[in-house]
Amino acid sequence: MTFPVSAIKPIVMPDPSSAAVGSGSGAFSNVLQSAIGTVQSLQNDAASAARKFMTGESEEVHTVALAGQKAELAFELGLQVRNKVVSAYQEVMKMQL
Numbered sequence: 001m002t003f004p005v006s007a008i009k010p011i012v013m014p015d016p017s018s019a020a021v022g023s024g025s026g027a028f029s030n031v032l033q034s035a036i037g038t039v040q041s042l043q044n045d046a047a048s049a050a051r052k053f054m055t056g057e058s059e060e061v062h063t064v065a066l067a068g069q070k071a072e073l074a075f076e077l078g079l080q081v082r083n084k085v086v087s088a089y090q091e092v093m094k095m096q097l
Helices: 027-055 061-094
Strands: none
Touching: 027 061
């Protein structure tokens, strides 16, 4: 039994010129929560695919591998963004007034 390969959905980044990003109260928090929710969703999908493979519900190892790689890449992207934000914060804190 074969299944067609579905398209990989791109990661959608918020538009910096939109009102939601620059609206002030909670805008950064909303973007951050959305990004973390996306990463968590991908990790849940990967865990679900692995569980289905191990229980025999799905016989396709490539779907498990793809789900795992998508989750890993999303996590690594989030980690690198966090590292850059922390680095920028540290640089700002080193500035003298």
